[in-house]
Amino acid sequence: MSGLHLFEDEDKKDQSIEVPSSVPEETEENVEELSEFLTFRISDDLFAVPLLSVREVIEKPKLKMIPKCEPYFKGLFNLRGEIAGIIDLGEKFGIKGRSSEKNYDPVVLFDTENGPLGIVVDEMYQVFQCNPDDISDKASVKSKVPQKYLKGFIRKDDEIAIIIDLQLILDEDEITHFRKARDIA
Numbered sequence: 255m256s257g258l259h260l261f262e263d264e265d266k267k268d269q270s271i272e273v274p275s276s277v278p279e280e281t282e283e284n285v286e287e288l289s290e291f292l293t294f295r296i297s298d299d300l301f302a303v304p305l306l307s308v309r310e311v312i313e314k315p316k317l318k319m320i321p322k323c324e325p326y327f328k329g330l331f332n333l334r335g336e337i338a339g340i341i342d343l344g345e346k347f348g349i350k351g352r353s354s355e356k357n358y359d360p361v362v363l364f365d366t367e368n369g370p371l372g373i374v375v376d377e378m379y380q381v382f383q384c385n386p387d388d389i390s391d392k393a394s395v396k397s398k399v400p401q402k403y404l405k406g407f408i409r410k411d412d413e414i415a416i417i418i419d420l421q422l423i424l425d426e427d428e429i430t431h432f433r434k435a436r437d438i439a
Contacts, residue, residue: 282419288385291399293405293415294362296344299398302408302415305366305381314340314359314374320435324428329375337436338363338370341423347399364420368433373423384408389417 290305305428317329317340330337340361343349361372390407397404397416406418424432 277322283312287385289389290381290383290384291415291417292298292362292381293410294360295373295374295377295379296347297349299349300379300410300415301343301412302410302417304417307365307420309365310414311372311378311439312361312363313353314361315317323431323435327428327432331363333363333370336370339432339436340372340374342374343418343423344374344376346423347403349398366421366429368429369436371420371423373420382410386412398411 291302291304292305292311293300294310295301315331316333317335319329320327324346326342328340328342330339332338359374359376360378361374363370364372365371388408389405389411397407399416399418403422404417405419408415409426
């Protein structure tokens with residue numbers, strides 16, 4: 255499959271994912287039915303987010319630590335002139351078993367009303383398409399992730415991917431703290 259590699263470093267090419275350079279031929283039956291998701295792992299858990307909600311995937315940059323933040327708020331960095339924050343979803347959700355001895359951590363960036371925000375993940379998995387009918391209601395499966403962050407679940411190969419809502423990752427108090435920290439930086 256030809257496509258765009260997300261990491262240019264030769265040493266990391268085996269850990270990059272490919273974004274398809276083309277989508278399946280559109281027919282009247284599938285033009286409105288297929289949704290695309292970006293999947294990634296945090297520990298052993300598989301997560302999915304709508305591809306259109308993702309701004310980009312980058313390597314974790316050097317961060318400016320912000321005092322008096324929640325432990326999962328890892329800091330701020332300059333993203334081409336914009337101040338962006340990074341949080342560790344595994345830590346926020348209480349997911350144990352994360353690998354801290356990796357050469358790099360991928361960061362999935364998305365836009366919020368308050369500027370770009372990134373989530374540190376353990377491993378990028380793949381982009382895939384599915385029919386909206388294949389998405390299970392969020393109440394139908396139990397998860398370690400609190401219900402308020404969930405959009406649903408989808409079976410991918412032999413696993414269940416947890417679909418999360420990136421716009422709900424931070425609550426109002428966290429957003430206020432993020433704004434203040436960003437304004438200071």
